[in-house]
Amino acid sequence: MTADTHLTAADHHPESAHPESARPETLAVHAPQPEIRGSRPLGVPIHQNHVFAFDSADALAEAFGSPDEFLYSRMGNPTVRALETAVARLEGGADALSYASGMGAINGVLLALLSSGGHVVAQRCLYGGTYALLTDLAARWGVEVTYVSGTDADEVRAALRPGTAQRPGTALLYLETIANPTTRVSDLPALIAVAREAGVPTVVDNTFASPLLCRPIPSYGADVVVHSATKYLAGHADVLGGIAVFRDTALHRRVRHYAVEQGAVTDPFAAWLTLRGLQTLPLRVERQSASAADLAARLAAHPAVAAVRHPALASHPDHTIAARLLPRGGGGVVSLDLAGGREAGKAFVEAVRLASLSVSLGDVKTLVMHPASTSHRQLDEPALAAAGIGPGTVRLSVGIEHVEDLWADLEQALAKAL
Numbered sequence: 001m002t003a004d005t006h007l008t009a010a011d012h013h014p015e016s017a018h019p020e021s022a023r024p025e026t027l028a029v030h031a032p033q034p035e036i037r038g039s040r041p042l043g044v045p046i047h048q049n050h051v052f053a054f055d056s057a058d059a060l061a062e063a064f065g066s067p068d069e070f071l072y073s074r075m076g077n078p079t080v081r082a083l084e085t086a087v088a089r090l091e092g093g094a095d096a097l098s099y100a101s102g103m104g105a106i107n108g109v110l111l112a113l114l115s116s117g118g119h120v121v122a123q124r125c126l127y128g129g130t131y132a133l134l135t136d137l138a139a140r141w142g143v144e145v146t147y148v149s150g151t152d153a154d155e156v157r158a159a160l161r162p163g164t165a166q167r168p169g170t171a172l173l174y175l176e177t178i179a180n181p182t183t184r185v186s187d188l189p190a191l192i193a194v195a196r197e198a199g200v201p202t203v204v205d206n207t208f209a210s211p212l213l214c215r216p217i218p219s220y221g222a223d224v225v226v227h228s229a230t231k232y233l234a235g236h237a238d239v240l241g242g243i244a245v246f247r248d249t250a251l252h253r254r255v256r257h258y259a260v261e262q263g264a265v266t267d268p269f270a271a272w273l274t275l276r277g278l279q280t281l282p283l284r285v286e287r288q289s290a291s292a293a294d295l296a297a298r299l300a301a302h303p304a305v306a307a308v309r310h311p312a313l314a315s316h317p318d319h320t321i322a323a324r325l326l327p328r329g330g331g332g333v334v335s336l337d338l339a340g341g342r343e344a345g346k347a348f349v350e351a352v353r354l355a356s357l358s359v360s361l362g363d364v365k366t367l368v369m370h371p372a373s374t375s376h377r378q379l380d381e382p383a384l385a386a387a388g389i390g391p392g393t394v395r396l397s398v399g400i401e402h403v404e405d406l407w408a409d410l411e412q413a414l415a416k417a418l
């Protein structure tokens with residue numbers, strides 16, 4: 001610099017050159033941006049700015065509508081785009097859209113694919129927020145929902161309906177790879193094949209499996225995969241996020257059009273945290289799945305435990321499907337029924353010391369929850385049973401801690417739940 005308060009043109013990136021006489025008020029606003037020459041950032045930078053500057057009006061006009069040109073961050077941001085590209089590749093899809101939360105993604109996809117009076121076929125045992133959304137769409141927008149078990153192709157075939165002059169046909173089939181908290185595994189290949197035959201797109205919530213364990217798009221022909229990135233993809237209890245991955249670019253374009261209107265986009269810092277988490281996804285999921293299978297087998301042999309469900313156990317109701325769909329592991333979630341019922345369930349989740357009583361899952365830390373006294377407390381016993389939840393059901397989301405430390409904690413908590 002030639003003077004304390006003046007910049008010469010040579011001090012600037014050529015695009016941001018200012019008059020040599022710029023005053024402090026101007027200099028304070030127009031900090032020069034360094035041009036990175038001969039190297040590149042090793043990690044994805046956080047492009048926290050929400051708006052981008054152009055040299056030509058034509059270039060700005062052309063940037064509208066493209067997911068790979070950046071003008072205003074609700075329509076696209078380089079850090080968020082890096083996350084979309086990374087997850088699209090992991091899931092084997094053509095492209096992806098990132099949202100502010102998992103529910104943002106599910107909402108965005110459903111509202112983009114549905115019209116008022118439309119018809120949805122959905123698995124009965126759904127994530128609570130998704131069930132609430134479908135119930136709301138039914139009450140307020142006349143959307144009809146037919147619930148199916150998720151394991152019977154004939155039941156789906158019978159539920160799908162063609163459009164007529166009077167009413168629209170089935171707009172989509174909605175499934176979850178591994179259901180919550182039952183850990184039931186959907187027969188994705190059979191059910192998606194039925195929908196494909198009928199020309200109906202399938203949306204799969206793959207949150208519990210992650211793309212490490214199951215890739216519904218390339219493996220079974222799903223059209224959309226949605227994730228709560230809050231869970232396994234990010235994995236460190238520090239960010240909310242959602243992602244929708246699309247089999248083809250035409251569907252991506254259609255849903256993106258609505259996403260820009262919906263505006264539930266990802267903040268660049270949230271995208272950056274998710275990208276950082278994503279780098280260790282394979283290591284985390286491998287450990288979580290292995291520890292969950294190990295703990296499930298030990299829990300099954302414990303006198304305080306009446307039943308254990310994990311897709312890797314031979315006693316799991318969908319073990320045959322799970323062995324085909326999830327050959328790399330059954331995921332980090334275990335559900336167990338305590339023999340002592342509701343009181344035992346509550347005592348257990350309050351007795352754990354290393355594990356935390358918490359509603360989320362997919363975290364590096366082990367989390368436990370008792371649905372009957374917390375997330376599903378409004379349901380009476382028949383309603384709980386219909387959701388596959390007993391009064392003594394406990395959900396365990398296994399973290400990456402040492403499995404022996406986890407077992408010691410579960411054992412001492414089980415002793416208080418006898």
Ligand SMILES: *Cc1c(COP(=O)(O)O)cnc(C)c1O
Binds near residue numbers: 129205207208227231
């Ligand atoms: C948590 C979760 C969601 C919702 O995700 P948010 O990020 O909390 O909005 C959707 N589906 C499943 C299976 C989930 O576990």
